[in-house]
Amino acid sequence: MLYKWLNAIDYVKNRKKFFAFSITITILGILTLAIFGLNRGVDFKAxxxxxxxxxxxxxxxxxxxxxxxxxxxxxxxxxxxxxxxxxxxxxxxxxxxxxxxxxxxxxxxxxxxxxxxxxxxDTELANELALKALYAVLIASLGIIVYVSIRFEWRFAVAGIVALLHDAFIVISLFSIFRWEVNLPFVAAILTIIGYSINDTIVIFDRVRENMRFAKLRSFNDLADLVNASIRQTMTRSINTVFTVFIGALLLFIFGSESIKYFSLAMILGLVSGAYSSIFIASPVWILLKNASLKRPAAPAAAKE
Incomplete structure (x- = not known):
């Protein structure tokens, strides 16, 4: 039933709804971070x-x-x-x-x-840990941009990093909104989420690239059909992978010790956000970038001698 419903969705046509949902949570997160900041644990404060x-x-x-x-x-x-x-x-x-x-x-x-x-x-060490945690996230993101640009193309890299940052910021925003404690295991969870998110996104991008070999892309509708078909072809794999890892993270959250409680919670939120962004955010962002290249006028042919 779930697969049937998901396969019936026009992901490209409804992209504005998905963008609006993510932007709303992002704005709430920015406001909460600006007003209250994060509830830093002992790892990030004296x-x-x-x-x-x-x-x-x-x-x-x-x-x-x-x-x-x-x-x-x-x-x-x-x-x-x-x-x-x-x-x-x-x-x-x-x-x-x-x-x-x-x-x-x-x-x-x-x-x-x-x-x-x-x-x-102490205070100095706590600030240093927080700064290095930020550096770790930025370096991981930069490495992913370089890899995807080489392996695919820059448009895929931009769309992938948008989805990646979307997932990380959604989790950070929720932790800020609900005042959950941020500690070193939380940083480990964010880095894990980044790796998982880009992996799930790459699976869809790889199918998009394969389907492009046999597609004639002349208009936005051609791109929309290509992306919708690629998402549906990888839907079963995406849902099954997310569900399997989600169960493991949920069991850790329920039965795990107090020390990994927020790690497990961040993983649960990140898994859901990662699956969502890979399907509803990354590919629609790529199609907007790709459509701009289709509208670009072709270079004039060289004059015949």
Whole structure:
């Protein structure tokens, strides 16, 4: 039923509706980012992460209470380990060594001897991490542009990068709108989404290029028929791939640990956005660029001697 409905859509004819939908979310994201920014996690702002291990099972509520008794409050607290004997506490502030000692004294008094591992991110390092994360995304995008330009043509590269940036920004916008925490796993998810998105888009572009070998493109309608046919021919592959990976990401989100919760959530959103942009955004953008070349007047023939 789903495939039948998708195959009945005229993707080129309805391109303005798809563009309007994406532009609306993008504008909302820009406004939210401009007003509130991102809800940066401890990886991208000053703070301390404290990992502790003990011999006894740890109760989350009790550990939180002990940390408060020491005069602090953890931004997040995760209990893990085969015997629930490992705790990871993230603080929004940088804890001095004396502060860490206070927390450990409270925990040791309740649960006996415990070992700790302390990681502190200062403001300068946090800003550097955020900047390098941005560089990683830009470098990945540039590499994809170069590859697609060589492998296909520049119009495919432009359309592919529009879809790629669309996916990344949609996920970032949703995280900003709903104030979900942005951390290093989130950056890993964005880079994964970029790779997945361009891969899905390339499959459709490759079919478009193959079909162009046997098509006579003289008008916009010829291009529209070519793109619609190419999308329908790759629809089953696109949907099945997205569905398979989506189930894996969803199970990670439901059953995975707290530390990868936002990674899984970003992956889920990115997979949906990637499938959407590959079908509804990338090819319609390419057809607009290609149509402009069809309208360009042919170069005058050389004069015969």
């Amino acid at each position: 703070g301390t992460t404290l990992d502790v291990n003990g011999d006894k099972p740890l109760d989350k509520a009790r550990v939180e209470a002990l940390i408060k008794e020491a005069g602090f409050e953890a931004k997040t607290l995760t209990i893990a380990g085969s015997n629930n004997n490992h705790a990871t506490a993230r603080f929004d502030t940088v804890l001095a060594q004396a502060d860490v000692t206070k927390v450990m004294d409270k925990l040791s008094g309740e649960y006996g001897t415990m070992t700790k591992e302390e990681n502190t991110v």
